[in-house]
Amino acid sequence: MAEGFDVKRRGFFGAVAAGAAGAAAATLPGSAKAQTPPAKPSVAAPSAAQKAAESEPLPAMEATLIKRSGSDYMVDVLKSLKIDYVATMPGSTFRGLHESLVNYGGNKVPELLTCLHEEVAVGMGHGYAKVAHKPMASLIHGVVGMQHGSMAIYNAWADHVPMLVMIGNTLPSEERRPGAEWAHSAQDNAAMIRDFTKWDDAPVSLSHFAESTVRAMQISTAFPQAPVAITVDGSLAEAEIAGEEPAIPKLGRASPPMGDRGALQEAAKMLAAASFPVIVLDRSVRSEAGLANMVALAEALGAAVVDKGGRMNFPSRHPLNQSTRAGAVLRAADVVIGIDANDLFGTINSYKDRIHRVSEPLTKTGVKLISLGTFGTPLRANFQDFQRYQAVDLDIVGDGETSVPVLLEMVRSAVATSTAREDRVKKLGAAWQTEYDRLRQAATYAWDESPIGVSRLVMEIYGAVKHEDWALTAPGTFLSNWASKLWDITKSYQYLGEGGGYGVGYSSVASLGAALAHKDVPGGGRIPVAILGDGDFMCAPSILWTAAHHKIPMLIVMHNNRAYHQEIMHVQRMAARHARPLAGAQIGTAITSPNIDYAMLAKSMGVSAEGPIDDPAKLGPALQRAVALVKSGQPALIDAVCQPR
Amino acid sequence: MRKITFAAAAMLLASPAFAADAPGDAARGKQLFVDQGCYTCHGFVGQGGPGLRLAPDPLPAEAIAAYIRNPAGEMPPISAKLLPDQGVRDIQAYLASVKKPPKLADIPLLKAGE
Numbered sequence: 001m002a003e004g005f006d007v008k009r010r011g012f013f014g015a016v017a018a019g020a021a022g023a024a025a026a027t028l029p030g031s032a033k034a035q036t037p038p039a040k041p042s043v044a045a046p047s048a049a050q051k052a053a054e055s056e057p058l059p060a061m062e063a064t065l066i067k068r069s070g071s072d073y074m075v076d077v078l079k080s081l082k083i084d085y086v087a088t089m090p091g092s093t094f095r096g097l098h099e100s101l102v103n104y105g106g107n108k109v110p111e112l113l114t115c116l117h118e119e120v121a122v123g124m125g126h127g128y129a130k131v132a133h134k135p136m137a138s139l140i141h142g143v144v145g146m147q148h149g150s151m152a153i154y155n156a157w158a159d160h161v162p163m164l165v166m167i168g169n170t171l172p173s174e175e176r177r178p179g180a181e182w183a184h185s186a187q188d189n190a191a192m193i194r195d196f197t198k199w200d201d202a203p204v205s206l207s208h209f210a211e212s213t214v215r216a217m218q219i220s221t222a223f224p225q226a227p228v229a230i231t232v233d234g235s236l237a238e239a240e241i242a243g244e245e246p247a248i249p250k251l252g253r254a255s256p257p258m259g260d261r262g263a264l265q266e267a268a269k270m271l272a273a274a275s276f277p278v279i280v281l282d283r284s285v286r287s288e289a290g291l292a293n294m295v296a297l298a299e300a301l302g303a304a305v306v307d308k309g310g311r312m313n314f315p316s317r318h319p320l321n322q323s324t325r326a327g328a329v330l331r332a333a334d335v336v337i338g339i340d341a342n343d344l345f346g347t348i349n350s351y352k353d354r355i356h357r358v359s360e361p362l363t364k365t366g367v368k369l370i371s372l373g374t375f376g377t378p379l380r381a382n383f384q385d386f387q388r389y390q391a392v393d394l395d396i397v398g399d400g401e402t403s404v405p406v407l408l409e410m411v412r413s414a415v416a417t418s419t420a421r422e423d424r425v426k427k428l429g430a431a432w433q434t435e436y437d438r439l440r441q442a443a444t445y446a447w448d449e450s451p452i453g454v455s456r457l458v459m460e461i462y463g464a465v466k467h468e469d470w471a472l473t474a475p476g477t478f479l480s481n482w483a484s485k486l487w488d489i490t491k492s493y494q495y496l497g498e499g500g501g502y503g504v505g506y507s508s509v510a511s512l513g514a515a516l517a518h519k520d521v522p523g524g525g526r527i528p529v530a531i532l533g534d535g536d537f538m539c540a541p542s543i544l545w546t547a548a549h550h551k552i553p554m555l556i557v558m559h560n561n562r563a564y565h566q567e568i569m570h571v572q573r574m575a576a577r578h579a580r581p582l583a584g585a586q587i588g589t590a591i592t593s594p595n596i597d598y599a600m601l602a603k604s605m606g607v608s609a610e611g612p613i614d615d616p617a618k619l620g621p622a623l624q625r626a627v628a629l630v631k632s633g634q635p636a637l638i639d640a641v642c643q644p645r
Numbered sequence: 646m647r648k649i650t651f652a653a654a655a656m657l658l659a660s661p662a663f664a665a666d667a668p669g670d671a672a673r674g675k676q677l678f679v680d681q682g683c684y685t686c687h688g689f690v691g692q693g694g695p696g697l698r699l700a701p702d703p704l705p706a707e708a709i710a711a712y713i714r715n716p717a718g719e720m721p722p723i724s725a726k727l728l729p730d731q732g733v734r735d736i737q738a739y740l741a742s743v744k745k746p747p748k749l750a751d752i753p754l755l756k757a758g759e
Contacts, residue, residue, distance in 0.1 A: 352719050440755045444746040445692035453692060459754040466759070480694055486755070565685065569695065572682045576721030582682035644685055645694035 070206055071100035071237035073245055077210050078110050080248045081217050083137050083164065085128070085516070087113040087121040089148075091141025093168025093184050096237035098139070110137060113516075113550055116542035118149030123509025123540070124516065125163040126156040127473060130311075130496045131517035133286055135162040135220055139232075142169040142184040150193050151503040155510075156227045157196035158385035159310070159500025160283055160375060162220040164213075165193070165229040169202070175235040190229045195382040202231035207246035209236065214249045223256045223399045224374040258406065259372055259398025267337065267370045267394055268410035274335035274368075276424065277303040280348075281313035282341035283375075283497065290401040291315075291492045294339075297408045302421040304329035304428055308341060309476070309484060312495035317436070317488050319429035324439065324485060328431075330362040338392075340373040340400040345390040355577055372396040372403055385501060439485045451641045452616045454559065458482035460616070461529060461557055464623035468527045468631070473514040474507035475499060478533050478566070479559060480645050493518075504564075505539030507532050512543040515554035515635075527630055528554040534591055534598070535564040541601060547635035548606035555630045556637040557623070558598045560612065564589045565644045598639035611639025663707040664730040669738025677732050678739055681723065690743045696720060703740035706733050 074097055078086070086101060088094075101112050115121040121138040128136050140149045146167055156163050170176045170185045190200035199219040203209035209230070216228040271277045279298055285291050294314060298305050304322040306329060307313045314321050322329045330336065330348055338344045348369070351359045369392040376395055378386035396403070415421070446453030458479055466488070475498045476483045489495055496514060499506030511530035518526040537543075537558065547554055563586075571585035595612070602609035608629050610622045619640060626636040678684055678691075687693060691700030703709065710733040713723040728736075749755055 354719065436757070440757065441749050442693065442698070443755055444749050444752060445698055446688055446690050447746045447752060449690055449692070451689065453688070454694070463754045488759075568682070569685050572685060573721040576723055576727070579724040579726045581727065582723075583680050585682060585685075643688050643692070643694070645688070 066238075066240045068241050069096060069100065069237065070209075070239050070241060071096035072104045073206050073241060074209060074213075074232065074237060075100045075105040077213050077248050078137065079105065081214065081251055083110045083135070084132075084520070085113050085136040086110040086139050086166070087115050087124045087136065087513075088139040089115045089118050089121050089141065089145065091145050091168050091184070092181065093142035093145075093170060093234050094139050094166070094232055094237070096234060097166075097168075097232055100237075101139075112139075113546065115546050117540060118145045119152045119505055120509050120512065120540050120543055120546060122149040122163070122165060123152035123155065123506060124513030124546075126152060126159065126161050126499075126506070127496065127510030127513030127515075128517045129156075129161045129163060129225075129513075130159075130510070131471075131493055131514045132520070135164050135217065136513070137164040137166055139166045140168065142167060142189055142231075143186050144184055146189060146192060151501070151505070152509060153193050153227050153229075154196045154383070155499050155501040155503045155506045157198075157501065158383075159498070160224050160226060161500070162225040163227045164216060164220060165197070165227055167229055167231045168234060169231045170234040171202070171204070172235050189231045193227075193229060195380050196227070197229050198226035198379060200229035200231070202233065204233065204236070205246075206236065206241070210246055210248045214251050217251055218254060222254055224379070226379070256399040256402040257374065257397070259396040259403040261406065263394060263396045264372075264398075264403060264407050265410055267372065267396060268407055268414045270335050270368055270370060270394070271301055271303070271337060272411055272414035272416075274301075274303075274333075275420065276329075276332045276334050277301050278329050278333040278336045279303045279305045280308065280336060280338040280341045280344065281305060281310075282308040282338075282343070283310035284340040284373075284400045285311055285313045285492050286401050288492055290404070293401070293404045293408055297404055297411065300408060300411050300415055302425040302428075304333075306330065306347065307484075308343070308347060309481070309495075310340075310497040312489060312492050312497065315488075315490050316484055316486075317490075319432040320425070321432065322428060322435075324481075325431060325435055327362055329428075331364065333363055333367055335368045335370070336363065337370040337372060339404065340375070341371075342373065342375045343387040344369065344371060344392070345388040348390070353573065368393045370394045370396065372398060372400055372407070374399050443482065443486060446643060448616060449643065450614045450616065451561070451643050452614060452619060453643050454479050454645055455482050455486075456616050457557070457559060457619070457640050457642055458531070459486060460619045460623055461531065461555075462487050463620060464627050465527050465529055465555070468627065469525050470494065470527045470529055471514070471518055472496070473511035473518075473528050473530045473554070474532055474536075476531075478645065479531060483531075504536050507536045508540045508543050511554065511556070512547055512552065515547065515552050516550070518554075519552055525631075527627065530554055530556045531559050532556060533565075534558060534560045534562060534596065537598070538591070538596070542605070544602050544607045544635065544637065545605040551633060552635060553630045553633050554635045555623075555626055556602075556607075556635065557626075558611065558637065558639040560596075560598065560639055560641050561644045562591050562595060562641070563644070564591070568644075598637060602637040602639075607635045607637055609637040609639065611637070612641045613639065614641035663710055666731050666734065669706065669734035669736070669741075671735070671738040671742040674732075674735035674737065674739030674742075677728070677736050681728055681732070681736075683736065686720070691740050692746075700740035700743035701745050703737055706730075706737040709733050709737055 125136045167189045169189045201212035203212045220228040298320045306326045307323045348363045371392045443455035472495045515528035518528045568585045568589045572582045575582045599609035599611040629636040686696030
């Protein structure tokens with residue numbers, strides 16, 4: 001159905017479609033035939049008899065049937081955009097489109113994914129796009145579903161990730177059934193998410209729908225990438241199409257913007273002349289080629305690299321990777337270039353959470369700052385995810401991954417081999433080695449403890465997957481970043497970075513979508529690894545059911561510290577400021593009494609699971625068993641009871 | 646004895662006399678380490694996390710008291726009202742009782758280059 005799908009259908013095919021629907025209706029539910037998509041109609045012109053039949057008055061029975069509705073056309077639009085998946089929690093505001101996706105579209109390209117909460121339906125798309133590098137769509141119930149899904153849209157917005165959010169609605173008041181349908185309709189459904197979407201529209205005709213949906217995709221995938229929304233009017237979707245159907249505009253291939261050559265040349269000169277250049281990365285790399293270029297740039301310059309971890313930007317064990325020594329290298333820097341790093345201020349300044357906020361530059365006076373990226377200029381004003389303003393000497397607007405190859409060539413011709421540079425590289429390499437050994441030593445503490453130490457947890461997981469084609473799907477901050485410190489991370493898809501808006505629940509929902517994208521990788525065999533905090537997971541435990549239902553293999557390991565641990569520390573801080581007991585910080589933050597049995601929870605949703613495991617010696621074997629299950633094509637969960645961080 | 650960090654050493658010099666009292670009680674110290682919330686940032690056995698590693702081989706009680714009552718960094722100040730000298734001594738005794746971790750060389754999962 002995907003390839004060569006004819007998107008220029010006409011009303012006269014209705015007879016063919018109705019015939020197919022009739023055949024399907026006659027079969028038993030669940031039979032293979034009932035799920036077979038309708039046969040692709042022939043493209044022959046209508047015969048005179050057909051034309052005559054269409055103009056004749058309809059018999060009574062026919063009057064209650066629709067030949068082809070707007071929603072069928074909408075499916076054609078989605079097919080033309082080659083959207084692989086539409087994730088949804090069902091809702092009546094888009095029932096027409098739902099039915100068309102399944103029966104008319106044959107539930108393929110796009111395939112409907114069943115989610116049990118809109119946060120999952122939207123958030124899946126976030127993780128999916130970070131692996132597949134293309135958007136998927138979510139189909140969200142008007143008003144109420146939007147409110148459930150909106151945080152996940154915000155996370156994607158702040159993380160500069162493309163996605164198409166389709167919102168159900170019923171615009172004409174006379175079309176709304178009294179009751180729920182009024183409560184689920186809005187004048188302007190996208191209003192509530194407009195501050196964190198790049199573009200939206202509420203089309204009032206099919207032609208308008210086609211044009212705006214194609215445009216929405218174009219805008220979402222242009223840099224800086226971000227979510228977009230299309231409100232799907234239920235009355236437009238459900239109404240029979242009368243007359244000629246509008247053609248569907250083509251989605252052109254857009255090239256990412258490259259920085260201005262003159263400015264890149266200037267940057268190359270500044271970097272080449274630097275005595276201690278530092279490269280700061282955040283959401284900088286998307287592909288293996290991009291990664292190779294980033295490594296080549298650092299090596300050509302002999303620059304220290306500070307990876308803020310918004311994506312997998314630099315090999316973890318490359319000697320120029322000085323991320324855990326950021327303070328030391330930034331203090332030594334005379335030129336710093338941030339590439340797609342939108343919190344340069346927070347990187348080059350220390351900022352202490354004390355009663356009196358203290359912030360000091362880490363860099364020395366006179367340091368030259370260069371910024372290269374597409375998110376230096378905020379697109380919206382209300383939500384403050386753009387971080388603090390940082391003045392720079394040279395601000396180059398351009399996509400990092402696209403501009404770096406050019407910058408690299410310029411650097412190569414500007415940089416001279418010098419003993420100073422070689423000396424610097426040697427020193428950085430030695431510092432890396434010392435740091436690596438220090439971190440390995442640090443990981444030994446609490447190694448045999450129960451609850452399980454976090455370094456032990458993370459390294460046991462590594463032991464279980466390191467000979468596989470593994471890919472981490474969730475952020476590592478709450479795991480003291482042990483994976484980026486000690487795992488050998490060499491491929492761009494092996495770590496997806498932080499969640500953008502820091503909205504709790506991201507790790508779980510994005511991991512599900514990332515796992516789906518990993519499943520689709522040609523050749524297969526990837527082992528998605530989601531190490532999830534209990535607080536994050538309980539925002540969206542139903543990811544397990546969706547993973548089981550759609551057979552999405554993924555290894556889920558609960559970093560179960562039985563608390564919203566970050567918040568305990570915040571409340572403690574407040575108590576300490578008043579010299580009031582810190583013990584009270586457990587109230588409202590601890591997830592104990594009763595303890596949640598995650599293995600039981602997983603099993604109830606059809607996911608194989610083991611736990612709770614609090615004996616570190618038992619963790620490795622359990623993980624091996626779980627990895628075997630994942631390799632057989634299913635999700636598996638291990639509940640590890642852990643130290644806080 | 647572990648090397649005293651610069652921050653902790655500076656505080657030690659500036660601190661008022663540390664009340665000489667009963668020796669530390671490790672069992673009580675373990676309870677205090679949890680109740681006073683030290684474990685959240687330093688881990689249940691003081692292995693470190695958002696806060697520094699405190700054990701094994703902890704700082705002397707005087708240095709701990711001096712640091713926590715007037716921390717130089719992001720650690721929230723823990724006043725003597727919340728944790729009197731005796732409590733600090735107990736915590737120090739607990740941290741001193743934490744057994745050493747296995748040797749790095751004996752942990753295959755932490756082998757260099759693995």
